[in-house]
Amino acid sequence: MLTERAPTYQLTRGDRRFIGLHLIFAVLALTIGSLFGPLQAFQWSGLDLYQYLEPIGLENYYKGLTIHGVLNALVWTTFFITGFLTLATIAGLRRPLRFPLLNRIGFGTMVVGLVMTGIPILAGWASVLYT
Numbered sequence: 611m612l613t614e615r616a617p618t619y620q621l622t623r624g625d626r627r628f629i630g631l632h633l634i635f636a637v638l639a640l641t642i643g644s645l646f647g648p649l650q651a652f653q654w655s656g657l658d659l660y661q662y663l664e665p666i667g668l669e670n671y672y673k674g675l676t677i678h679g680v681l682n683a684l685v686w687t688t689f690f691i692t693g694f695l696t697l698a699t700i701a702g703l704r705r706p707l708r709f710p711l712l713n714r715i716g717f718g719t720m721v722v723g724l725v726m727t728g729i730p731i732l733a734g735w736a737s738v739l740y741t
Contacts, residue, residue: 619704621697628710631717632693635724636686643681646674672737680731680738685724692720 621629652659653671660670668674700707707713730736 617704619700619706621700622706624710625696625700625706628713628717629693629697632689632696635721636689636693639681639685639689643678643686646678649674650678667732667734673731673734676731676737680727688720692716 649659649663650671653674658671660668660674663669663674668677696707696713727736731738
């Protein structure tokens with residue numbers, strides 16, 4: 611008995627770009643957030659390197675800790691999971707997304723939320739002390 615394979619859906623350029631944007635945001639968040647890990651370790655060992663970052667607005671340990679936690683724990687994971695699950699859904703079901711506009715609105719909302727939280731953190735108006 612022969613069984614026919616379901617046709618394989620090839621990702622379109624738009625699909626790849628959409629998924630790629632998620633992964634770019636995720637990797638950038640991970641990279642920037644990870645830069646603050648060593649600064650925290652140095653702070654605990656008695657070496658304060660935050661004083662050298664004051665000209666760019668990163669003057670204290672708690673702001674660095676907040677940026678590190680938010681970018682690594684929240685932004686990295688959310689953007690990566692959303693991009694990866696979009697890929698897994700398209701590949702697993704072997705078909706395009708039913709409502710791609712809804713996904714784009716969701717991505718836009720995530721970016722707006724990132725900016726809305728990033729501005730107060732960088733301005734020093736918010737410190738979540740994520741630990």
